[in-house]
Amino acid sequence: MFHVKHQDFDVVVVGGGHAGAEAAHAAWRMGARVCLITMRRRDLGVMSCNPAIGGLGKGHLVREIDAFDGIMGRLADASGIQFRLLNRKKGPAVQGPRTQADRNLYAAAAAAEFAAADGLRLLEAEVCDLIVRNGKCVGVVLADGSQVFSTSVVLTTGTFLRGLIHIGDETHEAGRMGDAPSVRLAERMDELDLELGRLKTGTPPRLDGRTIDWTNLESQEADEDPVQFSFLSGHVQNRQIACGITHTNVQTHEIIQKNLDRSAMYGGRISGTGPRYCPSIEDKIVRFAGKDSHQVFLEPEGLDDHTIYPNGISTSLPVDVQTDYVRSMVGLEQVKILQPGYAIEYDYVDPRALSHSLELRKLPGLYLAGQINGTTGYEEAAAQGLVAGLNAANANKEPIRFTRDASYIGVMIDDLVTQGVAEPYRMFTSRAEFRLVLRADNADQRLTPIGIGAGCVSEARRMVFADKMEQLEKTRSILDGLKFSSRELAGAGVKVNPDGPRRTGFEVLGLPMGTPAALCSISGEVSELDPQVVDQVAKDALYANYVARQDKDAEALQRDENVRIPHDFPFSSLEGLSNEVKEKLIRVAPETLAQAGRIEGMTPAALTLLLSHLRRQQLARGA
Numbered sequence: 001m002f003h004v005k006h007q008d009f010d011v012v013v014v015g016g017g018h019a020g021a022e023a024a025h026a027a028w029r030m031g032a033r034v035c036l037i038t039m040r041r042r043d044l045g046v047m048s049c050n051p052a053i054g055g056l057g058k059g060h061l062v063r064e065i066d067a068f069d070g071i072m073g074r075l076a077d078a079s080g081i082q083f084r085l086l087n088r089k090k091g092p093a094v095q096g097p098r099t100q101a102d103r104n105l106y107a108a109a110a111a112a113e114f115a116a117a118d119g120l121r122l123l124e125a126e127v128c129d130l131i132v133r134n135g136k137c138v139g140v141v142l143a144d145g146s147q148v149f150s151t152s153v154v155l156t157t158g159t160f161l162r163g164l165i166h167i168g169d170e171t172h173e174a175g176r177m178g179d180a181p182s183v184r185l186a187e188r189m190d191e192l193d194l195e196l197g198r199l200k201t202g203t204p205p206r207l208d209g210r211t212i213d214w215t216n217l218e219s220q221e222a223d224e225d226p227v228q229f230s231f232l233s234g235h236v237q238n239r240q241i242a243c244g245i246t247h248t249n250v251q252t253h254e255i256i257q258k259n260l261d262r263s264a265m266y267g268g269r270i271s272g273t274g275p276r277y278c279p280s281i282e283d284k285i286v287r288f289a290g291k292d293s294h295q296v297f298l299e300p301e302g303l304d305d306h307t308i309y310p311n312g313i314s315t316s317l318p319v320d321v322q323t324d325y326v327r328s329m330v331g332l333e334q335v336k337i338l339q340p341g342y343a344i345e346y347d348y349v350d351p352r353a354l355s356h357s358l359e360l361r362k363l364p365g366l367y368l369a370g371q372i373n374g375t376t377g378y379e380e381a382a383a384q385g386l387v388a389g390l391n392a393a394n395a396n397k398e399p400i401r402f403t404r405d406a407s408y409i410g411v412m413i414d415d416l417v418t419q420g421v422a423e424p425y426r427m428f429t430s431r432a433e434f435r436l437v438l439r440a441d442n443a444d445q446r447l448t449p450i451g452i453g454a455g456c457v458s459e460a461r462r463m464v465f466a467d468k469m470e471q472l473e474k475t476r477s478i479l480d481g482l483k484f485s486s487r488e489l490a491g492a493g494v495k496v497n498p499d500g501p502r503r504t505g506f507e508v509l510g511l512p513m514g515t516p517a518a519l520c521s522i523s524g525e526v527s528e529l530d531p532q533v534v535d536q537v538a539k540d541a542l543y544a545n546y547v548a549r550q551d552k553d554a555e556a557l558q559r560d561e562n563v564r565i566p567h568d569f570p571f572s573s574l575e576g577l578s579n580e581v582k583e584k585l586i587r588v589a590p591e592t593l594a595q596a597g598r599i600e601g602m603t604p605a606a607l608t609l610l611l612s613h614l615r616r617q618q619l620a621r622g623a
Contacts, residue, residue: 009035011392012129012140015156016044018378019370020074021110023154025071026389028120029456034393035121035148036114039138044122045075045110047103047378048158048176049203051301051309054229056086057427058379059096059407063443065379065386066230066452069461071113072382073229078104081241081303083226092539093436094429097227099241102302123148130185130366137365143184152392154367156385159201161186161347161372166264167340168173168318176344177203186347192363194353197422198271200345201376202280202314205322208336209300209308218245219330220297230445232464235477244298246311246329248281253292255325256285256317264316270345273423278376280343281313281325296329296440307338316343329489348374351416352588357391357399358384358413361589367392373416376424382410390456400454401562405434405554406446418588419599433598434554436546441539445469468533474531476540479505482523492518509541560594563614567591585610 011027013020016038024036038044053076056061066073081097087095129141131149139149160175160182175181179253189196222240260266263282279287284294297311315322319340326332351373353360358373360366369388370381387409390400402410411432416425429435438446448465451457457465486500495512496503505526507516516534520527526534571577581601590596593614597607600615 006617007094009033009121009148009150009156011035011152011389011396012037012150012210013154013156013389013392014140014278015158015160016041016122017046017048017156017158017370017381018188019156019158019381019388020574021045021114022065022070022072022382022385023367023369023389023392024120024385025113025117026068026386026456027119027154027393029458030390030393031067031455032393033119035150037123037125037127037142037148039124039126041122041124043179044108044114045107049201049378050311051101051103051106051299052098052311053080053101054096054098055379056094056096056431057408057431059086059098059229060438060440060443061096061379061383061412061427062229063231063440064384064407064409065446067444067447068386068390068454069457070382070386071380073091075106075113076101076230077228077230077233078237079103079111080226080228080236081105081238081300082220082243083228083236083240084220084223085227088223091542092441093439093543095440096429097229097440098239099229100299102238103305104302105238112391126182128182128592129188130363132363135364137360137363152365152367152395153389154369154385154392155372156368156370156381156388157182157185157372158381159344159346159371161189161349163344163346166270166316166345168262168264168316168321169267169458170318171264171269173549174344175346177339177342180482181346185434189347189620194360194361194362195350196201196347197350198345199273199348199371199374199421200265200270201278201371201424202343204281204310204313204315205326205337206339207298207308207310207326207332208302208338209298209306211334212244212308213331213333214244215331219296220245224409231448231468232461239303241300241303243300245333246296246298246331247293248325248329250292250295252325253285255321255328256282259317260286262318264343270316276423278314278426281315282317284409297333303500313341315341317341324582326533334372346371348372348421350374351419352418352420354417355589356401356413356417356591356595358388359391359399365395371424374421374425375412375416376426380412380425380427383412386414387413390454394454397478400450403558404432405558406450407443408432408438411438413594414598416503416538418590418595420601432590434550436543437550437554439513439539439543441536445472446474456471468544471530471533472537475529475537476506478525478529479509479534479537481505482525483506484519484522488522489514489518494518496565506537506541506544510544514541560597561592563593563611565590565592565596565610565614566617568618569614574609574613577606579591581606 010032082100126143131139163181367388369384482505
């Protein structure tokens with residue numbers, strides 16, 4: 001039996017998935033005494049769904065996690081077997097790094113990170129209850145009755161709260177395939193009088209790659225010049241592989257259409273809402289009835305693993321139907337299914353119950369991160385884990401706040417706690433108002449100084465970052481000191497009027513076709529500069545004018561963010577507001593005027609009235 005003394009830990013993290021791993025490591029980097037409790041040690045960092053990290057919006061989150069010295073970027077680079085930069089032909093603001101990952105290498109890298117985290121304790125156990133004293137969460141109770149006390153608790157239950165797996169008309173309780181759900185803890189959450197809901201997600205059948213006919217399939221290769229996730233990574237560590245591509249067809253769709261009533265979702269056996277942007281194959285057939293074909297990516301799960309993840313055909317159909325529709329596709333005629341696809345539904349907490357630190361307002365000391373907050377995806381979970389872990393370690397101090405104008409993490413957190421969710425939340429670049437500033441390439445420039453100030457960045461990373469900033473500043477200074485005539489530039493292929501003004505090297509990099517290569521062709525001094533540093537300066541130059549405009553918008557937003565709303569503000573007694581607006585304000589409990597403005601249904605008149613009352617309160621306190 002595991003026994004500890006009262007306040008033996010500063011932070012207890014429940015769950016060893018992507019949210020829990022990131023939360024525990026973040027709290028440990030802050031100097032906290034941390035205990036990570038997971039049912040099985042080998043599940044630490046397990047990729048329970050697709051074998052990939054990153055993508056559009058998601059890749060931005062991973063870069064931001066890395067800027068705070070988080071672990072997901074390093075794990076992705078250690079296990080990456082196919083690096084690709086999505087939207088490579090578009091501007092840097094909407095480019096997103098992505099990699100196929102070797103599941104075993106990812107888990108091994110996670111284990112190595114924690115083995116190197118001296119003093120971070122791992123405990124194999126099931127948490128079944130919370131310890132609450134004087135209205136504050138001060139620890140957890142294990143299934144054997146043991147109590148683990150702490151200053152803060154981070155709950156990262158994933159899909160385990162009353163999890164149900166559906167395959168056709170078969171339903172059984174599970175947190176994921178092969179793991180028991182967490183029912184007692186879900187019942188404890190009921191007692192906290194929180195608004196709970198049901199969501200669902202799904203996974204496709206896993207295929208045996210040795211039974212696939214690869215000869216007639218399209219191939220998707222890795223990038224020749226791979227872009228990795230961590231700002232600390234050097235060369236690619238693993239052999240790079242290709243993915244296969246096949247397609248559904250008319251026969252596939254007929255099989256699925258004929259058996260829709262046998263689908264758990266369309267048969268009415270699932271109450272939870274699924275992700276709109278990652279629909280099941282049944283959803284695709286129904287919602288896009290006029291489309292005869294859908295692309296399916298055949299993704300290897302590892303360098304030494306025959307398992308193939310067919311991305312794009314998640315399902316809750318019976319096993320016999322899964323076999324029929326999978327074998328109707330080119331290359332899969334004789335394929336063997338290793339594990340059937342399934343849908344899983346689970347409880348989540350309405351994230352409007354949380355503050356921006358991800359602490360429950362109704363129960364101080366308890367932080368929630370990951371799918372329990374209504375999100376989907378490894379990257380969204382890890383980013384929340386970072387926020388919850390940093391703030392749990394920083395309890396009783398000013399929260400570490402991520403803002404919309406400075407990070408995608410801030411956009412996600414604000415969306416969750418202000419708007420709530422009607423379906424599993426997924427990050428997209430389109431969600432950010434300031435996406436020209438919030439690029440994947442400059443995440444360290446935006447956030448590492450904040451991480452250094454918070455005390456969660458290692459000395460090694462601090463030194464690497466300081467050196468990079470010195471190189472950027474030096475290169476920018478050199479480019480600002482170089483002047484080029486428009487005639488020279490036009491001759492080098494830059495799109496300018498030959499009779500135009502002279503421009504600095506930095507200004508040239510912001511022009512159409514004003515590439516580093518064009519500058520090198522007319523300046524020996526530029527050709528002697530570090531190409532990687534010049535490339536980063538070129539990205540900054542490309543958006544310089546737009547960023548200046550967005551900075552003004554960000555300043556206006558920040559002014560409203562600085563107008564704080566007391567946690568006990570009497571919204572119900574405000575005269576002049578509709579009851580509907582009052583109810584929304586009470587439910588969300590906005591922390592700033594800016595957040596209040598983002599609540600659905602808020603009007604300029606209501607905001608003006610709220611600001612007036614806040615100013616009167618300030619004057620009264622001053623008097």
